[in-house]
Amino acid sequence: MHRYEIPALKIPTGRIEQLTDGIFAIAMTLLVLSIAVPTLQAPVTPAAFSAYVTSILPQIFVYVISFILLAVFWMNHHLFYIIKHSNTTLLWINILWLMSIAIVPFSTSIIGKYGGFQLAQLIFDLNMLIIGLLWYANCYYAWKKGFVAEKVLPYADHIRRSNLALPVLAIIAIMVSFISPAGSFLVFVLVPVIFTLYTVARRVRAHRSPDH
Amino acid sequence: MHRYEIPALKIPTGRIEQLTDGIFAIAMTLLVLSIAVPTLQAPVTPAAFSAYVTSILPQIFVYVISFILLAVFWMNHHLFYIIKHSNTTLLWINILWLMSIAIVPFSTSIIGKYGGFQLAQLIFDLNMLIIGLLWYANCYYAWKKGFVAEKVLPYADHIRRSNLALPVLAIIAIMVSFISPAGSFLVFVLVPVIFTLYTVARRVRAHRSPDH
Amino acid sequence: MHRYEIPALKIPTGRIEQLTDGIFAIAMTLLVLSIAVPTLQAPVTPAAFSAYVTSILPQIFVYVISFILLAVFWMNHHLFYIIKHSNTTLLWINILWLMSIAIVPFSTSIIGKYGGFQLAQLIFDLNMLIIGLLWYANCYYAWKKGFVAEKVLPYADHIRRSNLALPVLAIIAIMVSFISPAGSFLVFVLVPVIFTLYTVARRVRAHRSPDH
Amino acid sequence: MHRYEIPALKIPTGRIEQLTDGIFAIAMTLLVLSIAVPTLQAPVTPAAFSAYVTSILPQIFVYVISFILLAVFWMNHHLFYIIKHSNTTLLWINILWLMSIAIVPFSTSIIGKYGGFQLAQLIFDLNMLIIGLLWYANCYYAWKKGFVAEKVLPYADHIRRSNLALPVLAIIAIMVSFISPAGSFLVFVLVPVIFTLYTVARRVRAHRSPDH
Numbered sequence: 001m002h003r004y005e006i007p008a009l010k011i012p013t014g015r016i017e018q019l020t021d022g023i024f025a026i027a028m029t030l031l032v033l034s035i036a037v038p039t040l041q042a043p044v045t046p047a048a049f050s051a052y053v054t055s056i057l058p059q060i061f062v063y064v065i066s067f068i069l070l071a072v073f074w075m076n077h078h079l080f081y082i083i084k085h086s087n088t089t090l091l092w093i094n095i096l097w098l099m100s101i102a103i104v105p106f107s108t109s110i111i112g113k114y115g116g117f118q119l120a121q122l123i124f125d126l127n128m129l130i131i132g133l134l135w136y137a138n139c140y141y142a143w144k145k146g147f148v149a150e151k152v153l154p155y156a157d158h159i160r161r162s163n164l165a166l167p168v169l170a171i172i173a174i175m176v177s178f179i180s181p182a183g184s185f186l187v188f189v190l191v192p193v194i195f196t197l198y199t200v201a202r203r204v205r206a207h208r209s210p211d212h
Numbered sequence: 213m214h215r216y217e218i219p220a221l222k223i224p225t226g227r228i229e230q231l232t233d234g235i236f237a238i239a240m241t242l243l244v245l246s247i248a249v250p251t252l253q254a255p256v257t258p259a260a261f262s263a264y265v266t267s268i269l270p271q272i273f274v275y276v277i278s279f280i281l282l283a284v285f286w287m288n289h290h291l292f293y294i295i296k297h298s299n300t301t302l303l304w305i306n307i308l309w310l311m312s313i314a315i316v317p318f319s320t321s322i323i324g325k326y327g328g329f330q331l332a333q334l335i336f337d338l339n340m341l342i343i344g345l346l347w348y349a350n351c352y353y354a355w356k357k358g359f360v361a362e363k364v365l366p367y368a369d370h371i372r373r374s375n376l377a378l379p380v381l382a383i384i385a386i387m388v389s390f391i392s393p394a395g396s397f398l399v400f401v402l403v404p405v406i407f408t409l410y411t412v413a414r415r416v417r418a419h420r421s422p423d424h
Numbered sequence: 425m426h427r428y429e430i431p432a433l434k435i436p437t438g439r440i441e442q443l444t445d446g447i448f449a450i451a452m453t454l455l456v457l458s459i460a461v462p463t464l465q466a467p468v469t470p471a472a473f474s475a476y477v478t479s480i481l482p483q484i485f486v487y488v489i490s491f492i493l494l495a496v497f498w499m500n501h502h503l504f505y506i507i508k509h510s511n512t513t514l515l516w517i518n519i520l521w522l523m524s525i526a527i528v529p530f531s532t533s534i535i536g537k538y539g540g541f542q543l544a545q546l547i548f549d550l551n552m553l554i555i556g557l558l559w560y561a562n563c564y565y566a567w568k569k570g571f572v573a574e575k576v577l578p579y580a581d582h583i584r585r586s587n588l589a590l591p592v593l594a595i596i597a598i599m600v601s602f603i604s605p606a607g608s609f610l611v612f613v614l615v616p617v618i619f620t621l622y623t624v625a626r627r628v629r630a631h632r633s634p635d636h
Numbered sequence: 637m638h639r640y641e642i643p644a645l646k647i648p649t650g651r652i653e654q655l656t657d658g659i660f661a662i663a664m665t666l667l668v669l670s671i672a673v674p675t676l677q678a679p680v681t682p683a684a685f686s687a688y689v690t691s692i693l694p695q696i697f698v699y700v701i702s703f704i705l706l707a708v709f710w711m712n713h714h715l716f717y718i719i720k721h722s723n724t725t726l727l728w729i730n731i732l733w734l735m736s737i738a739i740v741p742f743s744t745s746i747i748g749k750y751g752g753f754q755l756a757q758l759i760f761d762l763n764m765l766i767i768g769l770l771w772y773a774n775c776y777y778a779w780k781k782g783f784v785a786e787k788v789l790p791y792a793d794h795i796r797r798s799n800l801a802l803p804v805l806a807i808i809a810i811m812v813s814f815i816s817p818a819g820s821f822l823v824f825v826l827v828p829v830i831f832t833l834y835t836v837a838r839r840v841r842a843h844r845s846p847d848h
Contacts, residue, residue, distance in 0.1 A: 015233070015290055018233055019233060019236065019237055019286070021651070021654055021655060021658065022233065022234060022236075022237030022238070022658060023237050023240060023241055024655065024658075025655055025658030025659050025662060026237060026238055026241040026242075026658070026662055027241055027244075028659060028734075028738060029659055029662040029663055029666060029738045029741075030241060030242075030244070030245075030662075030666075031738070032663075032666070032738055032739055032741050032742045033245075033666075033669075034249075035739075035742050036251070037670075037742065037745040037746060037749060038251070039672070039674070039749070040750075044750065044753075046753060046755070049750055049753045049755060049756070050755060053755055053759070063739070064735065067731075067735045067738065068731070068735070071731045071734075071735075074655070075727070078651055088408070088411045091287070092408075095279075095280070095283045098240075098283075099276065099279045099280070099283075102240060102241045102243070102244055102279065103244055103247075103275070105241075105244050106244045106247050106249065109249040110249060113249060113251070114252075114256065114261055117256075117258060117261045119258070119261060119262060119265055120261070123265070196724070196728075199724045227445070227502055230445055231445060231448065231449055231498070234445065234446060234448075234449030234450070235449050235452060235453055238449060238450055238453040238454075239453055239456075242453060242454075242456070242457075245457075246461075248463070250463070300620070300623045303499070304620075307491075307492070307495045310452070310495075311488065311491045311492070311495075314452060314453045314455070314456055314491065315456055315459075315487070317453075317456050318456045318459050318461065321461040322461060325461060325463070326464075326468065326473055329468075329470060329473045331470075331473060331474060331477055332473070335477070439657070439714055442657055443657060443660065443661055443710065446657065446658060446660075446661030446662070447661050447664060447665055450661060450662055450665040450666075451665055451668075454665060454666075454668070454669075457669075458673075460675070462675070512832070512835045515711070516832075519703075519704070519707045522664075522707075523700065523703045523704070523707075526664060526665045526667070526668055526703065527668055527671075527699070529665075529668050530668045530671045530673065533673040534673060537673060537675070538676075538680065538685055541680075541682060541685045543682070543685060543686060543689055544685070547689070
């Protein structure tokens with residue numbers, strides 16, 4: 001198939017990576033707009049200002065977690081995604097994945113402001129589920145088509161397990177939201193924890209079997 | 213003409229591509245601001261929050277389509293635009309084109325919020341028409357001046373047809389808006405569809421005539 | 425002086441260029457936020473929406489001019505600024521210049537919304553004056569210190585004249601603002617016109633004396 | 637430890653630098669959103685507009701200082717941070733540091749609008765303290781692990797002193813805030829001053845001992 005493609009009309013993969021990096025940097029910085037700085041009703045008393053600061057504490061917590069989640073997705077992208085080739089299908093999966101990344105500042109705003117409602121949590125959980133599924137589709141398709149670099153092949157199992165973590169957590173979060181909306185968000189705090197444990201575990205195993 | 217130009221005072225084309233990539237990444241991420249996260253009147257009831265979420269569903273749909281449109285424009289830029297040289301005229305056409313790209317988050321906001329009005333649709337349609345015409349002018353001028361890389365030349369017809377799709381669709385959308393404002397926007401849903409069909413058709417044709 | 429500097433502690437000029445490109449791309453795209461998309465008082469009538477669209481026409485005009493101004497500054501940066509070396513002073517002049525570039529979306533918002541007031545125009549004019557003076561200082565300092573690439577040296581006069589255009593126009597705009605606030609802004613429409621005429625004139629002169 | 641790591645799964649340090657540059661460029665440009673452009677109550681009188689402009693003067697001052705602070709952090713990053721290697725721990729310190737950089741437009745907004753309150757100043761001071769401590773941790777860890785390039789090693793003392801300046805100033809600012817909220821912010825005006833003096837001092841010393 002590939003030898004019939006018009007070579008001049010191919011998008012170099014470097015450009016897609018650059019667009020990806022740009023969208024991540026912007027989305028991570030736009031998250032800050034999810035913390036509201038309203039014009040308080042004059043005259044502003046110290047008590048009113050303190051009440052406002054207290055009211056944004058959950059928004060700051062949500063900002064921190066969302067920033068870390070995006071950072072994990074970004075790292076995951078660079079750690080596990082080494083493509084030799086690409087095609088139009090893979091490109092479109094990537095575009096849709098970037099679209100679900102770029103909407104994170106919105107879903108973060110929603111739970112920062114209205115996190116007490118189950119519906120708000122479901123919007124965020126759904127956003128994470130879509131990110132997870134598209135990323136899994138991305139890796140699976142690249143794998144099946146043989147676009148992945150050979151040196152990554154021995155780590156197939158690690159990568160498959162790692163990529164299923166996010167969709168599974170999102171489904172758990174959706175189930176938790178029926179019991180406790182706020183608890184639903186806490187499920188995602190596990191993402192950086194799992195990511196770290198996984199990295200440590202990999203390193204420990206490597207120490208034990210140096211001939212591996 | 214070119215040998216009289218001051219070589220030291222030339223803008224390398226790589227820089228323009230970088231500005232283009234930057235503006236696309238930012239415009240695509242700023243689209244998310246077209247989905248409103250208002251401060252609802254306290255006390256916020258679950259019913260009021262559900263009503264709000266229902267009210268932003270069209271905004272999310274518009275976000276998805278606009279993101280895909282910008283992605284198609286970006287891909288088109290990389291797929292078909294391979295320049296060897298540039299001059300001041302081409303640079304200005306590019307700047308004006310980028311200006312009409314950077315305004316997409318605004319026209320997207322307008323139809324996200326006020327898509328029921330024909331005037332709102334006309335603003336979006338006009339935005340798309342200007343993008344399409346400037347892009348066509350860009351390609352046509354680069355072609356006429358011989359700035360295009362030689363390996364792209366055999367695909368002249370494909371490229372010309374592809375570049376006329378957007379202005380033609382925009383004119384159709386303008387006409388549709390007189391009958392149905394909402395229908396006008398749906399015309400642009402055809403852009404990714406046409407883009408995909410075109411890519412598939414090109415591939416199938418390549419399969420049939422491998423000696424091509 | 426330079427041979428005593430710690431080589432490892434020098435900022436490569438490529439990085440400053442990248443920060444410059446990033447800030448320009450973002451400032452040019454943030455300009456779009458100067459066009460207001462308010463939540464109109466419900467029920468929104470077609471007449472109310474038309475009145476809103478009419479009210480933002482000046483904002484769109486201001487957006488177009490500001491975008492072109494930033495594009496001219498960006499091009500000017502790449503056309504005339506070829507440095508071999510840098511030092512801390514030059515770096516700081518650059519930082520202050522970038523600061524006055526990054527504030528353009530604010531001053532554009534101000535005249536888009538309140539362009540009828542002389543004070544609003546003065547804020548924009550002052551912004552342009554500071555950009556012009558810092559850029560002139562930048563070029564003058566790089567020149568005096570011998571940081572400029574040798575191949576640019578023969579074009580010293582062109583560059584000096586070109587760099588004085590903006591501060592002079594800003595001072596004219598300030599004077600015009602005392603007669604007509606709206607007229608003040610129109611002075612800057614001359615920037616792309618002068619830039620284009622200057623480029624054309626340079627090319628014509630080059631045609632006449634090919635042995636130059 | 638490093639020879640057991642999976643080479644294919646390593647994030648090249650160039651990518652982290654690119655994300656850093658992107659986040660800085662965006663955060664520096666988003667600062668401009670901390671200067672409010674409200675829709676004044678119609679009819680807008682010249683007196684009302686003048687009152688508005690007077691009211692944003694502190695916001696512009698805060699914008700200028702925050703922009704310079706971010707520029708200093710950015711320069712510091714490039715001046716003193718030359719890593720040969722990286723690991724997951726260092727990466728996470730970097731991510732958390734970037735998170736505290738990306739929140740600066742928020743804390744700047746807060747003191748631009750509510751700088752008269754001690755609590756507002758404390759938010760900004762705390763933001764600076766966290767940036768300073770994470771940066772110190774970053775450098776200290778890279779140092780301890782031997783990730784720093786050898787040519788930087790002779791300047792260890794300069795770098796250690798320089799990196800302690802920000803946390804110390806932030807603690808002073810916190811103490812000052814108990815006496816005068818506005819005075820607390822002025823402490824940070826010292827950052828660029830110290831940075832400049834330090835650079836000049838380094839250069840003078842270099843002049844005195846050229847055999848150094």
